Amino acid sequence: MSGWVDLYPLLVLPSWVPGAVAGIISMYLIQRVIFPYFWADLRYLLKVLIYGLRVEIYRLQGRIFTVLDKFVKLAEKQPHKPFLIYEGKVHTYRDVDRKSNRVAQVFLHHGALKKGDTVALLMGNEPDFIHVWFGLAKLGCVVAFLNFNVRSRSLLHCVSSCEPKILVVGADLLGTLEEILPDLQKDISVWIMTKDSTFSSVHTLLDKIEAASEDPVPVNRRSANNLKSSVLYIFTSGTTGLPKAAVISQMQVLKGAAGLWAFGATADDIIYITLPLYHSAASLLGIGGCIELGATCVLKKKFSASQFWSDCQKYNVTVIQYIGELCRYLCSQPVVIGEIICQVVISNMRKIGQIQVYKLHEDMWTLFFPFDLIKYDFQKDEPIRNKHGWCEKVKKGEAGLLISKVNAKNPFFGYAGNKRHTEKKLLCEVFKKGDLYFNTGDLMVQDHENFLYFWDRIGDTFRWKGENVATTEVSDVIVMLDFIQEANVYGVSVPGKAGMASLILKQNTLLDLEQMYKQVVTYLPSYACPLFLRVQDKMEMTGTFKQQKFRLVDEGFNPATITDPLYFLDNSRKAYVFLTKEVHEMILSGKIKL
Template identity: 60%
Template sequence: MFSAWITALIAGVSTLVIQKLFFPYFWMDLKLLTKAISYGIKIEIYKKTAKVVTVLDRFMQQAQKIPNKPFIIYEDNAFTYQDVDKRSNKVAQVFFKQGGLKKGDTVALLMSNEPDFINVWFGLCKLGCAVAFLNFNIKSRSLLHCFNSCGAKTLVVGSDMTDTLEDILPNLHEDNISVWIMASESHQPGINTILDKLEDAPDEPVPAHLRATDSVKTPTLYIFTSGTTGLPKAAVISQLQSLKGAAGLWAYGATADDIVYVTLPLYHSAASLIGVGGCIELGATFVLKKKFSASQFWSDCRKYNVTVFQYIGEICRYLCNMPKKEGEKDHKVRMGVGNGVQQNIWKEFLDRFGDIKLCELYGSTEGNVCFMNHIGKIGAVGRSNFFYKRIFKYCLVKYDMENGEIILNEQGFCEEVKKGEAGLLLSQINSMSPFFGYAGSKSLTEKKLLRDVFMKGDVYLNTGDLMVEDQEDFIYFKDRIGDTFRWKGENVSTTEVADVVGIIDFLQEANIYGVSVPGYEGKAGMAAVVLNPGCGFDGKSLYEHVEHYLPGYARPRFVRIQKSMEITGTFKQQKFRLVESGFNPSTITDSLYFLDESQKCYVPLTTEIFDIIVSGQIKL
């Protein structure tokens, strides 16, 4: 008896030792996997029964269960679940009775971060409408394209966004688009007002059958992503994707007692799906900030007892660049959820601000694959394991950076890279990992797909991202390929910028790419250009041109004048060598220019200016 007990004890200790040595993350992986399976079963039940409990349904359940609990805190004002439920009912009533909207319509929303963004969003969804979130940074041609591409016939505009309408209002009226503004009165003809009508509208719910859906594939949102073919594309966000996003905070261990700080723009999926949707799933409260402020961040966290915050890498870098103060660890923040923190910034952030678990995640707005770094491993964007790989089929394949092409074997198929090597991330499209694509032309969706990848008939999504998976199954982001790069937390389409830059009269051709700048996340835009014969470079005109047509994050910070444009063996513009050579005037013989905001002009990039930029004395 005693010997059997000793044998069992030794076996148990041996198992623990083996697990610790060879499977150190087993229990943390198992915990996340268990959550994922339980949530997946719930969604499968929705599919089988055709009775989908959407994120909006979940919100209305919470409004009944915890009506007086604050849902939104904005500029010292608290709005409870019941407050938001009733005001969004009013919005629904206005558009149901006076806006002529019906179930299945698409409405475009152009608003900054404010509570009425949520109220309008939810009110329209209560009518069964899909809502298209417009990026308020984009202008004129791009904005009009976004509006048209999602098929919207109604536009709702925030009161602080009316100036954005000036260039496109005639086009909207010509197309019989109904324009509504969040104001009590308007001095512009042909614009409907909302606030005056909300005062008289009942706060009773509209019929429940309007919002009901029997399929998780039903579109609920359109969120715009950078277009590799030029203009932004409207990614279709289904009820399934919305539900998955709402589970993110819960999967990382957030609870109903957490207070979440949301400073990212609500038109992005991170803030709307993960932040707002995540709080709804938990029954938690979130603090909404109109715009991120590094100087107010920690005082806000202390003031509102924030425990969880959303971030992009730029936010953590901005916070680390602030002057040091006493008591920087005096707060209740325990977790951050986001993506894009560089390893050195990550370490500095923890050393300076305390034991805060940064939970990186990887996933594009329209993508069908997601990685979560639930371990908190510094530098990793996510983690995989044996079980994840069996459920969600993904691979990293060999890619030729210089020529911008996937490397194929003799049989014409892709080949996977070895552990520790960089490869292009592809994700198989199947019933477990569907891809809903983009609104508009089917060709936009088709261009993201790769067929016959490992065998005839298979279909994979091309994420456009180079990744590395190490021996412990941690996944690291390396670079974006092709026609996009990331700057200031936004994806920039090189094709869209090239189209805008290329129409100025003294340029023959423009090649847009991103270059690394010390101390900055992502890559700053750079344009390699060829001048028209007999023309000189006009830095003033180019500055005025890009300022008018491009949002700040998309404007090229540097310009390189070339005699002729380099191309690859497949006749594409050569970007790889340009990216590698950067913007250092001491190593580049071509003439270089820098976007100088103070002079409102592209000025010659001298070695002195270069040194000041690299040292951080000039802010990009």
């Protein structure tokens, strides 16, 4: 009994303790309801801060440890770990390192490349894309990723805009090369990923790679002078028609590579990359992110909705990359057992189709990713400014233009060889005198939970199958036909935004659907070919003499409400066909796949 008496003072708690406990529990419950993502966001921000400090320490020490440097170290540390898995074949870290060394040796002895020279790369998703990219980077070259869907005049523009010394072309893109070879600048040396060639002026690369040494080239060839030095050109369609080469710096590569790590992926993850490597999502976030983790990636030649989940199950995929269009295609597929069994973590999302931004930490978010949504005039195609000349932020639930602050911590390096386009992407004096913002061209909506949704593109672009389609580029190709007077191109909801062209025919001519089909498939990327045609008697214009698009977009492609002749691009028949009410219904129901 005396023992209980001795413990009694310990069992009697001070009067304030129950109240404190109740307060803590109440605060926890309030946080869970009002700020449900507080701890997840805090952990994420701390990771970003630590990564930033690490980069800054390297900079202050005069050391720039690039993503390529890390890959070379990993090839020494974990040589036998799978780096790439492609069509069932495993390529270890050592395999890729040595193959890229061979590429570097070939161009070191045959290519006459200097450090800082640009090399354009026209290849699809395959291991040799990585080998050539890394091999050229080991020589200190700037690599320009060309969109392999781009054809003819647009492709020539892309090549000339980045002024490469060499153009490297994949074996499956020799037909595309043949289209541009006669008009290619004579001072550009062309190399193809084959052992022999039917082109007299073209060099073969595969045979030389097989004969080359695996020895590494001198480290000083790849060493970076500073974090702002250019390392890649990645093309974007923009809003002005032809693609533009965005300059990517060492710092941007480091930031992109940190993405998967920041979202919680680890070295044990297996990352599934189905997006094209010429996009930053696949190359910087995917391949670069895999290197930052020391993980394994499964590379797909081309996205396939029907094979997606079976691939994930086959390769034990734990992380997939997400873009807005991807989920729509996956959701349209029949449910399969692999989809149920497969345990995937989806990167870049905490709500399906949304980018999570947390209100309490908005100031900390903007420290690393400074952005705002501002009011936009869709008729005038420009930001709205108040009577004082300043832009205004939109309210929750309203669509606004996504802009990002440009400063020393968040620089914008512009587009290669095009000062005018670089300047057009910048907004000056937005909220106060002297400030500067980058215009993303994306319209977004932020809901009351502070999630961001993609809404649309501004200007003469729309997004289809994950690609930005420049309407002016499409209309320029169409009006080359001798029976077309004018073409007005825009996106219509299907769901997603598919291309439609309103046409005015020249007098005393008829619409030649066969010629129309040949023209668009020859000169346009597949995603840019208009799915619908509408023939009108006259083209409506705005008060500023621009083509009127808003009413046409609203009217869509419904033959029940549109009296003008309508046509549909039937890929199964490789032709434009008359758009009937039955075809329209089959498109909307999903029976016809777009």
